[in-house]
Amino acid sequence: DTEVTQTPKHLVMGMTNKKSLKCEQHMGHRAMYWYKQKAKKPPELMFVYSYEKLSINESVPSRFSPECPNSSLLNLHLHALQPEDSALYLCASSHVDREGIQYFGAGTRLSVL
């Protein structure tokens, strides 16, 4: 099983809402990632968890709050977002070391109104 599952697939939220994105994998990967991707742009790394600890935060605004409750789950909590935060949010996972190939989920397409 090489699947990374993201929910929901689509999300529309207002600027005052609080919502969460979820990501799950059962490949035994101990690194999990959040990326943001705008249309016709490459993925931009937001956060990396390694062994369930936050190892990289790419200066992401505090309205995005990641959480890694266990080795299979990764959440991204959203609060007071701006319209410019509308994008495709991709979760990925990989082994730490070895080849480190990232397996990506299908993404959550987020629209902030």
Place this chain on the structure above:
Amino acid sequence: ELKVEQNPLFLSMQEGKNYTIYCNYSTTSDRLYWYRQDPGKSLESLFVLLSNGAVKQEGRLMASLDTKARLSTLHITAAVHDLSATYFCAVRLRATDSWGKFQFGAGTQVVVTP
């Protein structure tokens, strides 16, 4: 700061011809990846290259790595329509105290026409 440059950014291919996409990166890295993304879809891993001179091939795609020149190439042989997609290279910044700092190139949008 790790910079990754891909070129060309757009490539119009004729079926049956050969083409090359280039990926340059600015600092030492120990892993270079190639991914494919179809419109509206997620990313699919194609290759990972770990050492100088590494070459990997899958079907009509062949990737190579020159760590001294900090250059990777993705060569497409006898292009077919199914290869239409956006291709990204990505590089891992070597760091002893953290894992996972990956930087993607801007992507090359490939369109294959008859």
